[in-house]
Amino acid sequence: MNTGISLAQFIAEQSAKAADQDVTDLHALLGHVATACKVIGNAVARGALTGSSGSAGTDNVQGEVQKKLDIISNEILIQQTEWNEHIAAMASEEMEDIYPMPTSRQHGKYLLVFDPLDGSSNVDVNVSVGTIFSILQSPAGKQPSAADFLQPGTAQVCAGYAVYGPSTMLVFTTGNGVHGFTLDRETGEFILTHARMTIPADTREFAINASNSRFWEAPVKRYIEECLAGTTGPRGQNFNMRWVASMVAEVHRILVRGGVFMYPKDTKDLAKAGKLRLMYEANPMSFIVEQAGGASSTGRARIMDVQPDQLHQRIPVILGSKNEVERVVRYHQETL
Ligand code: AHG
Ligand code: MN
Ligand code: MN
Numbered sequence: 001m002n003t004g005i006s007l008a009q010f011i012a013e014q015s016a017k018a019a020d021q022d023v024t025d026l027h028a029l030l031g032h033v034a035t036a037c038k039v040i041g042n043a044v045a046r047g048a049l050t051g052s053s054g055s056a057g058t059d060n061v062q063g064e065v066q067k068k069l070d071i072i073s074n075e076i077l078i079q080q081t082e083w084n085e086h087i088a089a090m091a092s093e094e095m096e097d098i099y100p101m102p103t104s105r106q107h108g109k110y111l112l113v114f115d116p117l118d119g120s121s122n123v124d125v126n127v128s129v130g131t132i133f134s135i136l137q138s139p140a141g142k143q144p145s146a147a148d149f150l151q152p153g154t155a156q157v158c159a160g161y162a163v164y165g166p167s168t169m170l171v172f173t174t175g176n177g178v179h180g181f182t183l184d185r186e187t188g189e190f191i192l193t194h195a196r197m198t199i200p201a202d203t204r205e206f207a208i209n210a211s212n213s214r215f216w217e218a219p220v221k222r223y224i225e226e227c228l229a230g231t232t233g234p235r236g237q238n239f240n241m242r243w244v245a246s247m248v249a250e251v252h253r254i255l256v257r258g259g260v261f262m263y264p265k266d267t268k269d270l271a272k273a274g275k276l277r278l279m280y281e282a283n284p285m286s287f288i289v290e291q292a293g294g295a296s297s298t299g300r301a302r303i304m305d306v307q308p309d310q311l312h313q314r315i316p317v318i319l320g321s322k323n324e325v326e327r328v329v330r331y332h333q334e335t336l
Helices: 007-018 021-050 068-081 120-125 210-215 218-232 247-257 278-291 322-334
Strands: 055-059 065-067 087-092 110-118 129-137 158-164 168-173 178-184 189-194 205-207 260-263 295-297 317-320
Touching: 007 021, 007 178, 007 189, 021 068, 021 110, 021 120, 021 129, 021 158, 021 168, 021 178, 055 068, 065 068, 065 120, 068 087, 068 110, 068 120, 068 129, 087 278, 110 120, 110 278, 120 129, 129 247, 129 278, 158 247, 158 278, 168 189, 168 247, 168 278, 205 247, 210 218, 218 322, 247 260, 247 278, 247 317, 260 322, 278 295, 278 317, 295 322, 317 322
Parallel strands: 087 110, 205 260
Antiparallel strands: 055 065, 110 129, 129 158, 158 168, 168 178, 178 189, 260 317, 295 317
């Protein structure tokens, strides 16, 4: 039997400690997002049993084929959180426009932003997927527009993810370290199992989709070639490689044992600045990674300093163990 601190207890303690209504309200919202993640985790786990595996036959605003579970997860997040009085509006990777709250609840203080199902290309093959979320402040006294979501990552008040793997875990930060909770399926509660997660500064493991290598820029090619050269190359040590194709699973691995993750700028499609989305993936994961002592960059700038100009904007991502991220950034500077 697990006697660890539950998410409900953790939230109550944090709220009592802060004695600040904004913190209490933020934690209440976090509790509702956690419930949504449990429901999504169940939907993902039941998959083919409920006929919800496979493609929905539609494209999202980014031109990507939607899985049925992308749409189901998006609906669950809305249903489970829209009645929270503190949300003013939501934005999702799976919705073209922002989702405003009913008129009676327009003046909530927070904006909720999410990737409802990350790594959904993995869902039919039973590999880990997840949900990524970010919470921003809403402008006071007015119904927010899409432009009000365009805040840099440094403005986030909370960010987190759930990973639906062998265990379902919820990991988040409110700017005071990174905390990981594991779902106890017997009680239905998230239990604190990973307090104050930290990323080691050094690593010998990298994650990148090497099928894109011919499209990479010179600094990324150099970094990966040096890793692959192992003990006989300039790094003088062997490196290991992983690629799950679910950012949540990659970031979770890095939080547990270190590593560097890259979806860098490439020349595959010049219309796209990167593959990953700034608001739904890059910013929340950067907040978590930095709070755990890691670093996160486009290769040319700190991700959380980038001023977004579009809701669905894409961006290059290099994140994880600090010394390796700094090395990749240095390689970019040296080739300028
Ligand atoms: P999503 O399923 O939300 O569209 O995100 C998938 C992302 C990310 O999770 C992963 O790192 C990357 O796309 C995988 O891309 P490739 O299929 O190009 O490897
Ligand atoms: Mn995603
Ligand atoms: Mn997604």
